[in-house]
Amino acid sequence: MRRILLVALLALVSATSAGAQEWQYEDQGVPIAYFDNGAAQFQFACRGGDLTMGFWVRAPHSQVAGAKSLNIAITPDPAKGASPSALAGASFAQDMPLIHSDGTSMIVRGPVARSWARIAQGATTTIRVAYIRKQGRVEVFDSNDFGAKGSSAAIRKVLDRCG
Numbered sequence: 001m002r003r004i005l006l007v008a009l010l011a012l013v014s015a016t017s018a019g020a021q022e023w024q025y026e027d028q029g030v031p032i033a034y035f036d037n038g039a040a041q042f043q044f045a046c047r048g049g050d051l052t053m054g055f056w057v058r059a060p061h062s063q064v065a066g067a068k069s070l071n072i073a074i075t076p077d078p079a080k081g082a083s084p085s086a087l088a089g090a091s092f093a094q095d096m097p098l099i100h101s102d103g104t105s106m107i108v109r110g111p112v113a114r115s116w117a118r119i120a121q122g123a124t125t126t127i128r129v130a131y132i133r134k135q136g137r138v139e140v141f142d143s144n145d146f147g148a149k150g151s152s153a154a155i156r157k158v159l160d161r162c163g
């Protein structure tokens with residue numbers, strides 16, 4: 001009976017730690033801090049000595065998949081219950097080219113990447129990233145929420161290498 005309880009307890013602990021989502025850090029030649037929510041990945045990396053921010057969506061909206069360029073927005077700690085299209089408190093990277101490869105991604109370097117790294121580090125619960133198109137009205141596509149847990153420490157490690 002003790003053995004069954006021990007196995008059950010170990011399974012519960014393993015499931016709990018695997019289910020706890022937080023930012024990850026890897027340094028296998030390219031230091032990278034990332035959060036993957038299954039539908040999308042948001043990351044900061046040190047590529048060629050430059051800080052790079054990336055947002056990649058696995059199954060993008062058809063409007064995104066067909067676009068040559070879009071805006072991108074980051075919203076730290078959006079209001080509880082706020083619609084994914086709510087942009088209060090958002091910062092924007094304007095009209096960036098999209099890179100299509102088995103999904104859709106956007107790569108931002110330089111001052112915008114550094115600014116967004118600081119924004120992501122300052123979030124306490126949630127970091128929302130979305131593609132934005134402004135054509136008379138604002139349209140929001142592929143809005144994704146990423147947990148903020150561990151973002152400050154993981155991103156700091158990347159910034160220490162190439163911030």
